Amino acid sequence: MTLTTARLQAILSEITDLARASDSPGKVADYIPELACIDPRQFAIALARPGKPTLVAGDAAVPFSIQSVSKVFMLALALGKMGDRLWARVGREPSGQAFYSMLHLELEKGRPRNPFINAGAIVTTDAVLQGASPSEALGALLRFVRAAANDDDIHMNERVAQSEIATGHRNFALAHYLLSHGNLANTPDLTLGTYFHQCAVEMTAAQLANAGLFLVGGSDAPRLVSPQRIRRINALMMTCGHYDGSGDYAYRVGLPGKSGVGGGILSIVPGVASVAVWSPGLNHYGNSKLGTEAMERFARLTGWSVFGPT
Numbered sequence: 001m002t003l004t005t006a007r008l009q010a011i012l013s014e015i016t017d018l019a020r021a022s023d024s025p026g027k028v029a030d031y032i033p034e035l036a037c038i039d040p041r042q043f044a045i046a047l048a049r050p051g052k053p054t055l056v057a058g059d060a061a062v063p064f065s066i067q068s069v070s071k072v073f074m075l076a077l078a079l080g081k082m083g084d085r086l087w088a089r090v091g092r093e094p095s096g097q098a099f100y101s102m103l104h105l106e107l108e109k110g111r112p113r114n115p116f117i118n119a120g121a122i123v124t125t126d127a128v129l130q131g132a133s134p135s136e137a138l139g140a141l142l143r144f145v146r147a148a149a150n151d152d153d154i155h156m157n158e159r160v161a162q163s164e165i166a167t168g169h170r171n172f173a174l175a176h177y178l179l180s181h182g183n184l185a186n187t188p189d190l191t192l193g194t195y196f197h198q199c200a201v202e203m204t205a206a207q208l209a210n211a212g213l214f215l216v217g218g219s220d221a222p223r224l225v226s227p228q229r230i231r232r233i234n235a236l237m238m239t240c241g242h243y244d245g246s247g248d249y250a251y252r253v254g255l256p257g258k259s260g261v262g263g264g265i266l267s268i269v270p271g272v273a274s275v276a277v278w279s280p281g282l283n284h285y286g287n288s289k290l291g292t293e294a295m296e297r298f299a300r301l302t303g304w305s306v307f308g309p310t
């Protein structure tokens, strides 16, 4: 379906009005102390299309912690560095478990199910860190997201990173478990220090939508990875990007997506657009509650879904 810019802007405004009228915005991720005090009543949506101006509605100029959405960018870097050798260390199957789960790690001898659950993301970060220092790996990540978004004003929030370093016991347990299985090349402190900083990257919804353009493809999109890799990263986002809520997101929205506990979701309409939503309150999967509802509405109103219109 071809939609005019005016119609798309009206859709974003309608979605924002409905989200702001909701009286159940979900609960913020208070297990990261620095995120506990964020007002759950904020909402933003942004739509980026290759070669066209980015459209926004709501609090789209407020930076938020992208958290696990960063795993998409780190995966692109890891694949750029190692290619398919990465898959010897991490799988490509949905886990059906919470993002912090250790269950499969125990059963599958230290090879995490996919790069988007925490255990898999820790391995991905560890791979990028091999032969580099944390500041080099994080510098490469920042350069990548800034180039993808065409925006140098993207930074990390040191307080959020330190907050997780002080309290991320489960992630330390995962890292030590990976190490015990020979699937960690650096020390847990070094890999997790890097991982927590990558999660602490902050972006506005507009910046995140722009940063997702490299996964849209086409001649006007930033060419940071090959078309084959775009397709594969989108496949992983569709099947694993929302953890044990991935099937539900595919059912309701029908687009590849990656969520973070900061309340951000990046979704890709292949060949067409990159969409970012942000609302800090989470559902029981740890994905943005109003953000998921907004994306469901967005897919319905635009007819944009890889499975056809709803």
Ligand code: GLN
Pocket: 066, 067, 068, 069, 099, 100, 118, 164, 171, 196, 199, 259, 260, 261, 262, 286
């Ligand atoms: N930094 C968070 C953690 O490791 C990321 C989790 C998430 O966004 N789902 O727990």
